[in-house]
Amino acid sequence: MRRKKYALLGFAALLLTIASSLYIVSGIQLYQGYQRAYPDWTSATGPCGALITWSPPSVLYTGLYVNQPNLLTLRYRSPQPQTLHITVSIPQFTQEQTFQVKATPDFRSQSFKPAILSPGVLDSLVGPGQRPAEIHLHIENSSSVVCETSANVLLKSRQWMLWYDSARRIDNTPYLAGWVTPTAPAIQTLVGLANLRVQDNPNVYSNLPYLLGYQSGATPAEVAQEVDAIFDTLQFSYHLTYASDTVPFLQDSAQRIKLPSDILKLQYPTGMCVETTAIMASAVESLGMRPFFIIVPGHSFLGVALSASPNAPMSYWETSDLKGGLTTDHITGSQANIHGVGEFNQYQSENQILEMVNVQQERQLDDPIMPIE
Numbered sequence: 587m588r589r590k591k592y593a594l595l596g597f598a599a600l601l602l603t604i605a606s607s608l609y610i611v612s613g614i615q616l617y618q619g620y621q622r623a624y625p626d627w628t629s630a631t632g633p634c635g636a637l638i639t640w641s642p643p644s645v646l647y648t649g650l651y652v653n654q655p656n657l658l659t660l661r662y663r664s665p666q667p668q669t670l671h672i673t674v675s676i677p678q679f680t681q682e683q684t685f686q687v688k689a690t691p692d693f694r695s696q697s698f699k700p701a702i703l704s705p706g707v708l709d710s711l712v713g714p715g716q717r718p719a720e721i722h723l724h725i726e727n728s729s730s731v732v733c734e735t736s737a738n739v740l741l742k743s744r745q746w747m748l749w750y751d752s753a754r755r756i757d758n759t760p761y762l763a764g765w766v767t768p769t770a771p772a773i774q775t776l777v778g779l780a781n782l783r784v785q786d787n788p789n790v791y792s793n794l795p796y797l798l799g800y801q802s803g804a805t806p807a808e809v810a811q812e813v814d815a816i817f818d819t820l821q822f823s824y825h826l827t828y829a830s831d832t833v834p835f836l837q838d839s840a841q842r843i844k845l846p847s848d849i850l851k852l853q854y855p856t857g858m859c860v861e862t863t864a865i866m867a868s869a870v871e872s873l874g875m876r877p878f879f880i881i882v883p884g885h886s887f888l889g890v891a892l893s894a895s896p897n898a899p900m901s902y903w904e905t906s907d908l909k910g911g912l913t914t915d916h917i918t919g920s921q922a923n924i925h926g927v928g929e930f931n932q933y934q935s936e937n938q939i940l941e942m943v944n945v946q947q948e949r950q951l952d953d954p955i956m957p958i959e
Contacts, residue, residue, distance in 0.1 A: 633733035638662050642721045642737040649744035653764050653955045656697040664689035673724040674698040711743040745842050752838040759941050762879050763948035763955040765864040768872035772847040777869050780819040799873035806892035810901050813890050814919025816869045821911040828906045831858040832884040859886045862905035879943035882933045902926030
């Protein structure tokens with residue numbers, strides 16, 4: 587009888603050992619799964635660590651931020667269920683954003699994207715290029731402040747583009763649509779001067795009384811002449827000069843890209859391919875037409891749909907032909923068009939068209955990419 591009792595106790599001990607081992611293994615697997623899902627997440631510092639895990643960015647590209655879905659996503663919980671008011675902000679850069687949440691012992695997630703204080707805070711970073719700041723986290727419950735903490739972040743000027751975010755595995759090339767600014771005063775001035783050029787040169791822009799956009803049944807040839815007129819205005823009125831620079835598309839590399847207004851206000855305006863394409867695309871979009879960035883290895887040039895139809899034919903302009911219009915070998919818009927079409931056909935035949943950024947399409951997304959203004 588005693589042996590049977592010992593045997594039962596031994597069997598029970600064995601079951602407990604197996605169960606505890608399975609529990610430990612299961613816990614390790616859950617922890618490893620959590621680490622795979624949230625590899626960079628850490629507990630917030632100080633008292634907030636009992637409630638919050640997060641992965642705040644250490645660098646914020648402000649020109650991208652205005653169009654990105656969020657600043658950060660944090661995970662919250664509470665051993666005892668309670669209502670929390672969680673506030674996130676970047677002092678002197680964003681407003682405060684607060685969410686009321688019901689915290690329970692299980693983790694839940696909340697994304698934050700506090701609005702910038704004003705367009706002026708973007709402009710204020712252009713001169714210095716960057717400045718250090720803090721992401722501030724503030725948590726209250728129904729009776730008091732629970733905790734506060736912060737994380738350092740480096741704010742980069744709106745002129746900086748991170749082409750590929752390897753941490754989040756995101757290609758930022760479509761955000762070029764943000765650099766297309768059709769309503770900027772500098773672009774309205776450019777379009778006005780291009781319109782005068784058309785009216786003053788009827789022999790150059792035949793049968794084009796003024797810049798029509800796609801209106802009044804504009805033909806593909808007339809649309810092409812409108813783009814020619816924009817190019818010619820930049821070439822011969824602004825003396826805009828192309829500056830050669832290799833663009834590291836699809837690479838985890840940052841590059842300075844000035845907005846059209848930043849360039850056109852200069853006494854001697856100069857821009858690399860992405861910048862000159864953005865200037866022309868801005869004028870094209872301001873006329874209600876559909877511009878594209880044609881992305882090839884290390885380079886970009888302009889594409890334009892020749893009618894409002896979704897299936898409209900396209901034509902192309904090589905903006906590197908902007909040489910300031912001061913030399914005897916100056917190139918006109920119609921010549922840049924021929925150059926662009928030939929270049930597109932060549933890259934396409936070699937399967938070297940990396941991307942075509944459809945600006946209008948980017949404007950119509952659920953999270954639209956709007957002008958940085």
